[in-house]
Amino acid sequence: MILRKPLNLYKAVFFDVGDTLMTIPAARVIMQQFLAARSLHRAEEEVGDLFTEAFRLFYYGRQLDPFEVCTPESDRAFWMKLYHYILDKLGVQEENWTDERIHQCCHGLYDLFTGPEAYQLFDDVSECIPNLQARGLQLGIISNFAPTLPDILQKKGIAHYFDPIIVSTLVGLEKPDPAIFKLALEQSGLLAEDVLYIGDHDRNDIWAPNQVGIDAVKIKRYDYHSGEGIHTLHELLQA
Structure with missing residues (x-):
């Protein structure tokens, strides 16, 4: 994995959700x-x-x-x-x-x-998310998702780790519109250079945050994901 700078030089890590933090395995x-x-x-x-x-x-x-x-x-x-x-x-x-x-x-x-029952956290999430927070990093979410996402995160036991939680259908903006990333910066009070973004989609999660100056790393959860990136959040902890 190639980060533009060491992880400890960021103040926050923001995440996509679907196929990044959780999936529907069945x-x-x-x-x-x-x-x-x-x-x-x-x-x-x-x-x-x-x-x-x-x-x-x-x-x-x-x-x-x-x-x-x-x-x-x-x-x-x-x-x-x-x-x-x-x-x-x-x-x-x-x-x-x-x-x-x-x-x-x-x-x-x-x-x-769009209900919580079908979703499952990836195996690395329950360990790595608290670990990242324990390192002093602010964690946030920027996701294209139905309005049910906050409830799903709550039911999966991880909602309390994230602030802000930006959901496309609740804010009226949708990736790859860079404006949704600007909104996240405004709500968090952070500068773009303070934030690292993790997601699985080349345009939505790499190109779009880059347009506002946010560094981004692709997570490749499936065989069809191509290009450079990480396969697990454990790789972030080693950066």
Whole structure:
């Protein structure tokens, strides 16, 4: 890992959340079971592969309109579009699903995947986050997420470590808009050079914070993550 300066020269470390601090390890199983309960029976592998395909297409390939305000409604609409894509690929039209049934299923998936039950902290989080705080570093969160994120963090037992907690749907700004990082600096009272940011997305979590002078390091939790970066938060503690 390459940091521009030693970790102890930063005053704060801010984090992305999804696929950085926590994940849904059984996403494909959860979705398969959800659909099976609605009489759409498909193999776990097919459901999982389509979920991955849709996520890469809609999230990683997403072009953000800089004039679009991020809201709880726009977040739901984005994910509804993604889930609709998956259902189409799974052949719900051939199963004679009505538009209303598809619509309700997409809403159900959104509610399922924005609730706390499906999420799990990565193994290194419970140890490394308190360790970073014990070193005198201020910890914060800047995340594109549903309004449920503060409650999820609370239920996972880590919310108290972070201040500020900046959630896109609650502040009306969304990564990769650099303005969301400016807001975090304003709320924390820190200068850009005081902050290190950790996230998994090249544009959202590396390019965007760099635009306001914040150093950033990519965390590569999965095999499809490319480029330089760290694979675990333990590597931060050794920097």
